[in-house]
Amino acid sequence: MARQRRTAIVFVAAAMLLAAGGGDSSAAGKLGGTVSVLGTWGGSELDSFNAMVKPFEDRTGAHVEFQGTRDLTAVLQTRIQGGNPPDVAALPNPGALPLLARSHALKPLGRVLDMTQLARQYPSTWLDIGRVGGEPYAIVVKAALKGLVWYDPQTLAAEHVTLPPTWAGMLALTDRLAGRGTSAWCLGLGSGATSGWPATDWIDMLLLRAAGPAAHDAWVRHKIGWDAAPVRQAWEQFGRIAANPKDVYGGPPAVLATDFGDAPFPMFTKPPRCLFHLQATFIEAIIQKQFSWIRPGIDLAFVPMPRIAPQYAGVAQIAGDVFGMFHDTPQARALMRYLVSAEAQAIWVKRGGALSPNKGVPLDAYPDVLSRRAAELLVRAPAARFGAGDMMPPEMTAAFYKGTLDYVAHPDQLRAILARLEAVARDAYK
Amino acid sequence: MGTLLLAAIALAGAPAASVVYIVAAELALGRLAVRPRRALRPWVWLAPALAFVAVFLVYPTLDTVVLSVRDATGAAWIGLANYAFALGSRDALIALRNTVIWLVLFTGLVVGGGLGIAALAERVRYDAAVRGIVFLPMALSFTAAGVIWKFVYEFRPAGAPQIGLLNAVLGAAVPGFEPRAWLVGPPWNTLLLIAAGVWTWVGFATVVFAAALKAVPAEIAEAARVDGAGEWRVFRQITLPLLGPTTGAVATAMVITALKVFDVVYVMTSGNFDTDVLATRMYHALFVDQHLGRAAALAVILLAATVPVMAVNLRRLRREAAAR
Numbered sequence: 187m188a189r190q191r192r193t194a195i196v197f198v199a200a201a202m203l204l205a206a207g208g209g210d211s212s213a214a215g216k217l218g219g220t221v222s223v224l225g226t227w228g229g230s231e232l233d234s235f236n237a238m239v240k241p242f243e244d245r246t247g248a249h250v251e252f253q254g255t256r257d258l259t260a261v262l263q264t265r266i267q268g269g270n271p272p273d274v275a276a277l278p279n280p281g282a283l284p285l286l287a288r289s290h291a292l293k294p295l296g297r298v299l300d301m302t303q304l305a306r307q308y309p310s311t312w313l314d315i316g317r318v319g320g321e322p323y324a325i326v327v328k329a330a331l332k333g334l335v336w337y338d339p340q341t342l343a344a345e346h347v348t349l350p351p352t353w354a355g356m357l358a359l360t361d362r363l364a365g366r367g368t369s370a371w372c373l374g375l376g377s378g379a380t381s382g383w384p385a386t387d388w389i390d391m392l393l394l395r396a397a398g399p400a401a402h403d404a405w406v407r408h409k410i411g412w413d414a415a416p417v418r419q420a421w422e423q424f425g426r427i428a429a430n431p432k433d434v435y436g437g438p439p440a441v442l443a444t445d446f447g448d449a450p451f452p453m454f455t456k457p458p459r460c461l462f463h464l465q466a467t468f469i470e471a472i473i474q475k476q477f478s479w480i481r482p483g484i485d486l487a488f489v490p491m492p493r494i495a496p497q498y499a500g501v502a503q504i505a506g507d508v509f510g511m512f513h514d515t516p517q518a519r520a521l522m523r524y525l526v527s528a529e530a531q532a533i534w535v536k537r538g539g540a541l542s543p544n545k546g547v548p549l550d551a552y553p554d555v556l557s558r559r560a561a562e563l564l565v566r567a568p569a570a571r572f573g574a575g576d577m578m579p580p581e582m583t584a585a586f587y588k589g590t591l592d593y594v595a596h597p598d599q600l601r602a603i604l605a606r607l608e609a610v611a612r613d614a615y616k
Numbered sequence: 617m618g619t620l621l622l623a624a625i626a627l628a629g630a631p632a633a634s635v636v637y638i639v640a641a642e643l644a645l646g647r648l649a650v651r652p653r654r655a656l657r658p659w660v661w662l663a664p665a666l667a668f669v670a671v672f673l674v675y676p677t678l679d680t681v682v683l684s685v686r687d688a689t690g691a692a693w694i695g696l697a698n699y700a701f702a703l704g705s706r707d708a709l710i711a712l713r714n715t716v717i718w719l720v721l722f723t724g725l726v727v728g729g730g731l732g733i734a735a736l737a738e739r740v741r742y743d744a745a746v747r748g749i750v751f752l753p754m755a756l757s758f759t760a761a762g763v764i765w766k767f768v769y770e771f772r773p774a775g776a777p778q779i780g781l782l783n784a785v786l787g788a789a790v791p792g793f794e795p796r797a798w799l800v801g802p803p804w805n806t807l808l809l810i811a812a813g814v815w816t817w818v819g820f821a822t823v824v825f826a827a828a829l830k831a832v833p834a835e836i837a838e839a840a841r842v843d844g845a846g847e848w849r850v851f852r853q854i855t856l857p858l859l860g861p862t863t864g865a866v867a868t869a870m871v872i873t874a875l876k877v878f879d880v881v882y883v884m885t886s887g888n889f890d891t892d893v894l895a896t897r898m899y900h901a902l903f904v905d906q907h908l909g910r911a912a913a914l915a916v917i918l919l920a921a922t923v924p925v926m927a928v929n930l931r932r933l934r935r936e937a938a939a940r
Contacts, residue, residue: 260903285906379886436773439797442889443771452776459776581905591888595801606706614905 216247221517223252224262224272225507230475231468231539238533242524248517257379259580262512266291271512274521277324279576280315280508281406281583287318293511295322298519299526307528311570312543316508324510327525328534329541331560332466332573333391333503334488336450336473341458353395353494357426363461364432371427372460373434373441374449375591382587384446385424385594386575387503388464393420394501395494399569406577408615412607421593421600429597435460438594447472454480464491466505467560471539482554490563502567505576506543535561582607582614634664677919683912690908698913702897711892714806715875715921718893721807722874725814727867730821731859735851737822738829747826751819758816762883765812769884771797802890809891813880817873821866828862829855861936868929875921894918 227235232254239250253272255261259282265271271291277283286292295301301322305313308325316324335349335356342349345368350356360370375385394402397416404410405417412418431437435452436444450469452459454477463469473486480486493499509525511518524530528546535542538553541561552558564570575583589603596603641660645653687694702708733750737743753761770780774794778784783795799805836858837850845853856863878895881887887896894914902911 260899263903263906379882381886381888439771439800440773442800443797455776459773581907584900584904588888595889 218247219517220249222272223274225276234534234537273513273518276507281577287323324508326506329506329543330466333491336463336488353492369435372463374444376445382590385590388424389420390574392423398498412604425597482556502570579614585610680912684916686909688907698909702913711897715893718874723870726817726870729818733822734825753816754819758879761816762880769798
């Protein structure tokens with residue numbers, strides 16, 4: 187009897203909790219509830235994400251619950267297999283989309299978003315990135331322009347160095363600097379479980395400049411092998427700098443042991459220990475957080491990687507976080523509709539560190555001359571490609587990352603490393 | 617809300633169900649004659665536990681073995697290809713080699729270190745403080761320990777201020793020392809990962825050995841000393857044999873810890889630079905490559921590796937029980 191009564195009390199308590207949960211939101215006539223989001227952000231980037239969704243939360247009464255991880259592929263997979271996927275996830279690698287869409291983990295967005303309206307706001311390249319078999323599954327909300335050579339104009343003036351317009355000139359300059367004992371490049375490949383990705387951007391950028399988007403596409407889809415000439419040459423071009431103790435600050439051990447976020451800092455020590463750093467637009471915010479005295483445009487500037495083959499000089503390498511829906515709830519739908527809007531994206535853009543693929547975000551929303559210039563380049567690029575590492579199947583990407591680390595440590599083993607990658611490819615592209 | 621309701625039901629329901637089961641079973645047993653009742657009763661009481669073990673331990677193990685001969689999605693039989701992957705490539709051999717290094721060095725250093733610290737601490741008045749300090753890292757997760765030790769091994773190129781403790785100390789102590797990137801090159805990196813692991817676990821061994829040492833009768837050692845045995849001889853020929861069962865238990869626990877080591881490696885190097893172990897490879901196969909078969913094959917290999925350890929242990933336990 188006593189046990190029965192206790193059980194009854196538990197049920198009543200649970201029912202009351204349920205009622206309370208439903209009550210407070212319906213009273214205000216708002217959507218209410220929560221929407222869980224999985225992404226890679228932490229620190230200032232997370233603050234910006236929270237600022238971006240704040241108006242959404244105020245308007246709908248729905249609470250956005252964010253979980254951040256650097257190891258997104260693994261965490262997402264665990265949660266999907268555990269039957270507990272996040273409502274929405276922001277993936278940095280569109281290469282994972284096909285598998286997720288085909289296993290029905292990812293929900294199609296054709297009926298969630300107004301695609302005709304989106305087509306007016308987004309360049310078609312950007313919408314295509316989120317499509318699988320023609321159907322929209324994910325949308326880029328935050329973008330970055332990659333393959334930029336960052337430098338301190340003051341240092342270059344002091345060192346009497348002018349920026350060469352070609353990569354060959356850049357290499358000659360690198361040698362000249364090495365001759366007088368200065369390493370030209372700052373480089374760091376560390377990034378936890380995804381260590382090596384900055385090297386994949388280097389290699390892809392060198393390939394884009396030398397062999398163009400068609401070769402990039404063929405490589406990413408494994409229509410050409412890892413031992414194909416354009417691919418191997420891009421690796422060798424990368425290794426010529428990264429594995430050369432005189433060309434990178436600290437030599438290969440420092441390249442392997444330095445986190446990508448710390449890598450550009452030696453450019454700004456007194457005296458500077460290196461002059462150039464190849465990285466995406468987001469590095470500006472990281473540098474400014476470390477050195478508050480830096481004035482964008484005066485102490486910090488960038489140029490797109492100098493040309494190799496003239497016809498591919500303007501090709502842009504891009505990155506972005508694609509938002510997809512893994513759990514179809516009214517809150518998730520509402521959040522997706524909000525995130526693709528220019529209104530939402532302008533918030534992050536104004537805070538710095540992000541570019542928007544949405545044409546509705548005006549250029550004057552960008553906080554400084556550098557981000558405005560990057561946004562301009564992004565819009566004007568004759569062709570743009572996502573970094574190769576982000577577009578390959580996750581298994582291939584992971585092997586690519588690891589391969590670059592092996593290469594910097596053992597530059598003489600390129601042939602064996604590419605053969606191992608080819609073996610992984612046979613498996614990953616099934 | 618649904619989860620809360622479910623939790624409430626589970627919380628109230630599970631004990632209620634077991635009480636109902638026992639009452640009903642006892643009622644049923646009461647109707648039987650004395651002899652079958654005696655024979656059945658232990659099984660009735662064991663059945664729930666056996667069911668749990670079967671569902672949560674035996675079935676997953678068998679399922680893993682079955683998966684290990686199937687393809688990435690578990691759909692088709694592909695023979696021993698997953699085992700060829702798990703044992704046959706360069707990466708596989710490196711992971712196997714590292715796991716063996718962990719097994720030997722980690723176990724040896726934790727058991728040896730724990731025993732040594734416990735035996736020495738016993739001889740001083742502030743032994744509780746010593747044990748407390750050595751035990752402290754046990755309060756940390758392996759992950760936190762990994763993060764801390766990553767800072768200790770941090771590297772900056774020569775000429776820049778060293779923020780890593782190891783490079784800073786060596787730089788100050790050894791003239792002309794060039795800072796090294798400890799974690800990016802074998803064989804140092806695996807050894808230094810093991811050092812971080814030992815730091816975390818040696819306190820556990822120390823505490824267990826200290827307790828066992830307290831149980832060693834002082835008279836035996838005293839008698840040996842009267843007979844002219846030196847301290848080292850007393851330790852080797854009296855204390856150590858008496859600690860045999862404890863050493864066995866600690867060593868077993870550490871062997872299993874070493875076999876399944878994951879967190880330290882994942883946090884500090886992610887298995888890069890030839891520091892992979894079996895568990896990090898299994899994680900990679902499961903969550904990055906999403907290959908159920910390969911992950912299962914690696915799990916089966918890990919399981920197979922623990923079987924001899926458990927067998928030795930069981931035999932020892934049985935022998936001790938018989939001796940008593």
